[in-house]
Amino acid sequence: MKVRLLTSLANRLTLGFTLLACILVAIMLVTLHHSLNRFTEDTIQQGKQQLAEALRAQLEQDAQLLSRTLSSHLSIPLYHLDLSAIEKQLSLVRQHRSLEYAYLFSREGRLIHDGSETIPEFGLAMKSLTPLSPEADLHFAWHGRTLHLLQPVMTSSQRSGYLALGVDFTQALTALDRHGEVIGASAEATSENTFNELFLIALLILAVTIWFMYRFCRHQFAPLQALTEKSIAFGEGDRSVRFGVTQSGELGLLGKALEQMRLSLEQSHRQTTQLAYLDNLTQLPNRHWFQQSLERLLELSRQNQQRMGVVFIDLDHFKEVNDTAGHDMGDLLLFEAAARLRNLLMEMDISAPDTEEPLLARLGGDEFVTLYPDLQHTEQLSELARRIAQTLDEPFLIDGRYFNISSSIGITIYPDDGNSSSEILKHADIAMYAAKQSGRNQYAFFSMQMNHQLQQRIETIQGVRTALDQGHFHLEYQPVVDLSTNRIRAAEALLRWNHPERGLIPPGLFIPVIEDSDLIEPVTQWVAQQAVRDLMTLQALKPGFAISINISGAALHQESTRDFLTDLKQREQVPDYCLSIELTETSMIRHLDDCRQTLKQWKDAGMNIWIDDFGTGYSSLSYLHQLPIDGLKIDRSFTRDLKPDSSNSLVATVLTLAESMQLQVVAEGIETDSQLECYRRLGSRYGQGFGLYRPMPYNDLKALLETTDEVHTATS
Amino acid sequence: MTTPSVPAMMTRLLLHPTVTLLCCLGLMLSSLPASAKTLVLAQISDRPKKDFRQLRPMADHIQSLMAHQGYDRADVELFPDIESLMSAIRQGRVHWVSETALTSAKLVQAGLASPVALKWKRGQAEYRSLIYVRKDSPVETLADLQGRRVAFEHPNSFSSYYLPAIALKQAGLNLQQLDTPTSSVAPDKVGYIFSRNERNNLLWVHKSIVTAGSLNDGDWQHPQRLPESPKQAMRIIHRSAAFPRAFELATSVLSREERQALKKALLSLSPEEHANLLARYEQTERLTPVTQEHTTLLQQLDLSILP
Incomplete structure (x- = not known):
């Protein structure tokens, strides 16, 4: 309490003033008391003195009157020396106790009578009895409290003697003293009372002054106090605080300064918040903020026993946009995608129950996530996912160019798929991957099995790295046969992973994983190097033999891969048209311009370009014309559908088209003689499939090329 | 009538108008019938107040005893000297004088009074x-x-x-x-x-x-x-x-009967019965009859030696 009292400036000032005022008032009171006492003492003293003087004058007068009267009465008795008459006179006055003596002296100054019966001192000299003498012409004198008088006694205008009186006025003067003491006491009491009154008045004035000072200080420091409290509140996080002070002067300036500081701080805080919580590009909440919101909303849902959906959105092929159109375009696309998602959520009125804000966050890259609070049934989430997919499926017009992307959406539901925010989000991520795995442009609800798949995928990715390092990969080659001559014309390099523990892993398990990961580049490069090395060996054995490698869409759009292949061909001095690149339709079509550029470079470098799995993807005749393509590989599905006794018009049309466009054709997936026969009949030049040759290790291929004269039939 | 401190001389001076007034009053009264007579007792005094107080009760008493002579009141007159007293007697204003031997002798020898009783003033019949x-x-x-x-x-x-x-x-x-x-x-x-x-x-x-x-x-x-x-x-x-202390004198103003009456009245006072009255009368112990010796002394006392 004491510390709190003293920490306030107003209180300190008030206290200081109070102390000062108290000291001043105390000094004043002490001085006043002193002066009052002195004044009283002086007044009493003077009063007593004057009173004493007045009394003495009066007493002198009375005594003189007495002595004159007495002397006149003694005049005749003295003349007659009538001692008894004199005694009578003197004894009369001597009855007064105050009369110390009454002497009657002769003209010669000898004692005639002292008022006693026998006058024992008769004849004594005057000077031995009274301090006065007629020579000094002194009629009276005070000795202490006794008044001595010497009065000539006149008889017939002659001085016949002297009357000497000694009057003791002790009683009167004592009475005067007592009176003086009473007056003094009374005056002192009055003085004391006066001082007490003054003291009380001073105290009252002091109290009033202090009170006014306190009020004044409080009033003066109230704005400062308010500013202090606001500062404290602001410091404690109250963002509604404003430091505006209406007063002018220093406090006004201080208020303004604080307000400016607050604004700067707010701005800085906003920036920091944005940095910390907002995604710079889309201005959407970032992962950090989202996780906090998610935890908050999970807690809310837990309290309200509600379900909540978490929708994890990943843009398909966004990486390709970045790779082909540049990061600026990618950013613009992300911005547009975020805007679309936001609008959609607002349109669907999906917002956080506490903030009424659409719950959309960008977790990084092309990943977005949104929430569906108070979920009633799963169909709502499906609807949301469909709408999202629909929205993002619309082509994006950016800088005059259209971009087509799709989205893979993973969905989790609290509390079904997890309790913690991290678990829920992780599972949503997994579901999204699952959706992506199942062919993109899809949505998937999380299931525990996905978790398992993801585990496998992770293991796979880890395994691929190990395989690259430790040489667990190897290539197998599936020969391509000239159907007219039955000679092996080329081979397609196929990646094989011989896992030390799991054995041979089917390509379908790990190839998609590699394609979706950043391992595609090193794997592609490894395959290319291995294939070129094998090719060069085989070239010595069989000049003009060609080997083709598969380049996935992800690798196709990488400049590094493009240049790597070009450089590799030149460095290894691979003969022209011996190294072929196989691409899928879809991978080419997605970024046609970039693809054309790449293909042109490769073509110029002397590589052949083939379209793999032709007929399954997004096909357009125009790109066949636009791109520098050497041939088509008819997808095995067409081969499966071949009917010996039908026209097989689709394959025939493709063959006709290729012929008209001067494109070579390889029929894939030939497993039976009838299929071989069909293609021969339809005029396909090349064939590939288990029915001709299975994929084989390099040594087998080499041996095959050495030993056989490349005559092979499906029946053999 | 004056303060005790006033000297006797002044008192005497002041007494003159009073005495004169009283004398006039006495003259007036003497001319009145017997039924309105005042018995006047006189003395020479320089202390009139004290002496008046001492004489008055006795004057009243004797007057009561002499009422049959027609005296219905009594009065006391004090005179400053023998001359004024003798003058007053001659004027018939004083009936009775109480004095010591010297004044008594003067009055007797002047034929103005005769002794009727010996006064044991202050308890003394005689003194030296x-x-x-x-x-x-x-x-x-x-x-x-x-x-x-x-x-x-x-x-x-x-x-x-x-x-x-x-x-x-x-x-x-x-x-x-x-x-x-x-x-x-x-x-x-x-x-x-x-x-x-x-x-x-x-x-x-x-x-x-x-x-x-x-x-x-x-x-x-x-x-x-x-x-x-x-x-x-x-x-x-x-x-x-030794000489007689004091005398009661009847003046020549009184008739023979009246003198006898006064004498009888004075001598009738018993020292026991009238002790208080006598004591107040200048501490008189008693009054006794005058002897021949006394009368002779008064008549033969040589006054010539006095100035």
């Missing part, structure tokens, strides 16, 4: 005159007083003027009256001065203002009348013979 000096005085006899001062009490005093003066004359000394106690005396004479009262008389001697003093033995022996220590310092050098 004393002459005294200080014990350390060289004066042994009266003759030694020549060229010295003697204090008498009062010119009307029998015991303290007439008797000592007679004694001094008989001792062959000549008297010289002095104005003041300190006046010088002729070497061949004895100077005298009146001390007015016995106390002054003693003190004057004691303080050596005068060499000798004179008082009667009544005053001398009375314990309260004189201060003791001065008195002890005195030596008496002369004692006179």
Whole structure:
């Protein structure tokens, strides 16, 4: 309490003033008391003195009157020396106790009578009895409290003697003293009372002054106090605080300064918040903020026993946009995608129950996530996912160019798929991957099995790295046969992973994983190097033999891969048209311009370009014309559908088209003689499939090329 | 009527109008019928107030006893000197006088009064005159007083003027009256001065203002009348013979019957029965009949020696 009292400036000032005022008032009171006492003492003293003087004058007068009267009465008795008459006179006055003596002296100054019966001192000299003498012409004198008088006694205008009186006025003067003491006491009491009154008045004035000072200080420091409290509140996080002070002067300036500081701080805080919580590009909440919101909303849902959906959105092929159109375009696309998602959520009125804000966050890259609070049934989430997919499926017009992307959406539901925010989000991520795995442009609800798949995928990715390092990969080659001559014309390099523990892993398990990961580049490069090395060996054995490698869409759009292949061909001095690149339709079509550029470079470098799995993807005749393509590989599905006794018009049309466009054709997936026969009949030049040759290790291929004269039939 | 502090001389002066008034009143009353007569008792006094108080009850009493003579009231008149008293008697204003031997003798010898009773004033039937000096005085006899001062009490005093003066004359000394106690005396004479009262008389001697003093033995022996220590310092050098203390006198104003009536009335007072009355009457013990000796003394007393 004491510390709190003293920490306030107003209180300190008030206290200081109070102390000062108290000291001043105390000094004043002490001085006043002193002066009052002195004044009283002086007044009493003077009063007593004057009173004493007045009394003495009066007493002198009375005594003189007495002595004159007495002397006149003694005049005749003295003349007659009538001692008894004199005694009578003197004894009369001597009855007064105050009369110390009454002497009657002769003209010669000898004692005639002292008022006693026998006058024992008769004849004594005057000077031995009274301090006065007629020579000094002194009629009276005070000795202490006794008044001595010497009065000539006149008889017939002659001085016949002297009357000497000694009057003791002790009683009167004592009475005067007592009176003086009473007056003094009374005056002192009055003085004391006066001082007490003054003291009380001073105290009252002091109290009033202090009170006014306190009020004044409080009033003066109230704005400062308010500013202090606001500062404290602001410091404690109250963002509604404003430091505006209406007063002018220093406090006004201080208020303004604080307000400016607050604004700067707010701005800085906003920036920091944005940095910390907002995604710079889309201005959407970032992962950090989202996780906090998610935890908050999970807690809310837990309290309200509600379900909540978490929708994890990943843009398909966004990486390709970045790779082909540049990061600026990618950013613009992300911005547009975020805007679309936001609008959609607002349109669907999906917002956080506490903030009424659409719950959309960008977790990084092309990943977005949104929430569906108070979920009633799963169909709502499906609807949301469909709408999202629909929205993002619309082509994006950016800088005059259209971009087509799709989205893979993973969905989790609290509390079904997890309790913690991290678990829920992780599972949503997994579901999204699952959706992506199942062919993109899809949505998937999380299931525990996905978790398992993801585990496998992770293991796979880890395994691929190990395989690259430790040489667990190897290539197998599936020969391509000239159907007219039955000679092996080329081979397609196929990646094989011989896992030390799991054995041979089917390509379908790990190839998609590699394609979706950043391992595609090193794997592609490894395959290319291995294939070129094998090719060069085989070239010595069989000049003009060609080997083709598969380049996935992800690798196709990488400049590094493009240049790597070009450089590799030149460095290894691979003969022209011996190294072929196989691409899928879809991978080419997605970024046609970039693809054309790449293909042109490769073509110029002397590589052949083939379209793999032709007929399954997004096909357009125009790109066949636009791109520098050497041939088509008819997808095995067409081969499966071949009917010996039908026209097989689709394959025939493709063959006709290729012929008209001067494109070579390889029929894939030939497993039976009838299929071989069909293609021969339809005029396909090349064939590939288990029915001709299975994929084989390099040594087998080499041996095959050495030993056989490349005559092979499906029946053999 | 005046304060006690007023000197006797002034009192006497002031008394004159009163006395005159009373005299006139007496004249008026005397002309009235017997049924309205006032019995007047007179005395020479320089202390009228005290003496009036002392005489009045006795005057009233005797008047009551003399009512049959037609006196229905009584009055007291005090006179400053013998002359005024004698004048008043001659005018018929005074019926009865109470005085000491000297005044009584003067009145008797003037034929103005005759004694009717002996007054035992202050308990004394008779008294003596004393002459005294200080014990350390060289004066042994009266003759030694020549060229010295003697204090008498009062010119009307029998015991303290007439008797000592007679004694001094008989001792062959000549008297010289002095104005003041300190006046010088002729070497061949004895100077005298009146001390007015016995106390002054003693003190004057004691303080050596005068060499000798004179008082009667009544005053001398009375314990309260004189201060003791001065008195002890005195030596008496002369004692006179005994003389009657005081007399009651009937004036010539009274008729024979009235004189007898007054005498009878006075002598009727018993010392026991009227003790209070007598005591108030100048401490009189009793009143006794006048003897022939007394009458002779009054008639033959030599007044010539007085100035």
